[in-house]
Amino acid sequence: xTPHETNSITPHVVSAPPxxxxxxxxxxxxxxxxDPSVLRLTDVATPARVxxxxxxxxxxxxxxxxxxxxxxxxxxxxxxxxxPTVIGRDFCGIVxxxxxxxxxxKPGDEVYGVxxxxxxxxxxxxxxxxxxxxxxxxxxxLTPIEAAAVPTxxxxxxxxxxxxxxxxxxxxxxxxxxxxxxxxxxxxxxxxFGARVIATTSGNNASWLRSLGAEEVIDYTTTRFEERVSDxxxxxxxxxxxxxxxxxxxxxxxxxxxxxxSVPTGGWPGFADEAEKxxxxxxxxxxxxxAACLAIISRLIDSGDLHVHVSEIYPLDEASEAHAHxxxxxxxxxxxxxxx
Numbered sequence: 001x002t003p004h005e006t007n008s009i010t011p012h013v014v015s016a017p018p019x020x021x022x023x024x025x026x027x028x029x030x031x032x033x034x035d036p037s038v039l040r041l042t043d044v045a046t047p048a049r050v051x052x053x054x055x056x057x058x059x060x061x062x063x064x065x066x067x068x069x070x071x072x073x074x075x076x077x078x079x080x081x082x083x084p085t086v087i088g089r090d091f092c093g094i095v096x097x098x099x100x101x102x103x104x105x106k107p108g109d110e111v112y113g114v115x116x117x118x119x120x121x122x123x124x125x126x127x128x129x130x131x132x133x134x135x136x137x138x139x140x141x142l143t144p145i146e147a148a149a150v151p152t153x154x155x156x157x158x159x160x161x162x163x164x165x166x167x168x169x170x171x172x173x174x175x176x177x178x179x180x181x182x183x184x185x186x187x188x189x190x191x192x193f194g195a196r197v198i199a200t201t202s203g204n205n206a207s208w209l210r211s212l213g214a215e216e217v218i219d220y221t222t223t224r225f226e227e228r229v230s231d232x233x234x235x236x237x238x239x240x241x242x243x244x245x246x247x248x249x250x251x252x253x254x255x256x257x258x259x260x261x262s263v264p265t266g267g268w269p270g271f272a273d274e275a276e277k278x279x280x281x282x283x284x285x286x287x288x289x290x291a292a293c294l295a296i297i298s299r300l301i302d303s304g305d306l307h308v309h310v311s312e313i314y315p316l317d318e319a320s321e322a323h324a325h326x327x328x329x330x331x332x333x334x335x336x337x338x339x340x
Contacts, residue, residue: 034073044125058093061123061337068326080118088337089151090148091151112138133290136291142308167194197213201220203219208332230253237262309333311334314335
């Protein structure tokens with residue numbers, strides 16, 4: 001199956017959840033870290049719901065860079081308790097089992113959220129058992145494919161822009177990799193809260209980012225951003241020093257006492273020392289699954305103030321091709337797996 005754009009997604013009809021889940025389900029697993037070819041589709045035991053968890057029948061699973069890093073032996077692979085294992089954080093689906101009869105999330109509800117992978121089986125599967133505090137109702141205006149692209153990227157963007165940068169009217173914010181999964185949501189959230197956004201991207205995404213509210217867009221393939229920008233209040237760095245020392249170069253464009261937030265700190269071992277020597281504040285970031293924050297994000301999406309872009313859809317059995325696509329880079333928005 002060829003991945004395709006999602007400009008004209010047909011409405012999704014919700015069917016009643018099964019009365020009980022099957023003993024086995026289809027899932028994408030890997031037996032040891034490696035390149036995308038280690039991913040394979042097989043039958044595994046359907047997870048049992050316990051305690052405060054909900055059991056969700058998965059309609060779609062979003063792909064994130066952390067999934068690929070974990071599959072390769074980096075990321076959060078140190079927490080994988082056993083192999084073969086199922087990775088995947090983001091999902092959208094239908095609740096099959098709730099913690100108790102009066103729980104707010106009931107069987108039949110369409111939800112989206114973040115799994116507890118890698119400590120438990122993840123979302124590249126037909127079913128996932130998830131702590132209920134990591135699940136929220138799906139935005140009404142999104143299809144399951146679109147909703148599966150939201151949780152980790154939007155929660156990360158919120159944490160960077162709202163919690164750490166405290167975006168506000170008149171603030172000048174530089175966002176690297178503005179067209180990526182986190183970046184395009186961070187741009188919109190920063191603009192929503194009044195910041196003036198400068199974004200870096202490749203040239204073919206420039207007009208799109210302006211349509212999302214970026215005041216200035218810099219094509220990093222033709223222009224050195226430090227030659228165009230200075231005295232910004234905040235840099236949200238989604239690149240780090242893994243490409244052309246983007247992180248180190250960003251220090252020179254911050255005002256004294258400004259803030260740099262570097263997400264991929266593993267590629268910039270001297271991050272804290274360099275920032276302090278430059279006279280700026282610094283922080284890394286790690287996303288926390290949070291149903292309450294997801295509910296706020298849902299309201300922003302349903303009000304039309306926040307939009308998610310899905311560039312490609314792959315069937316579950318082509319997860320290895322989807323990972324290869326992600327690792328080639330330059331993806332606009334998100335890649336999603338459709339679960340049968």
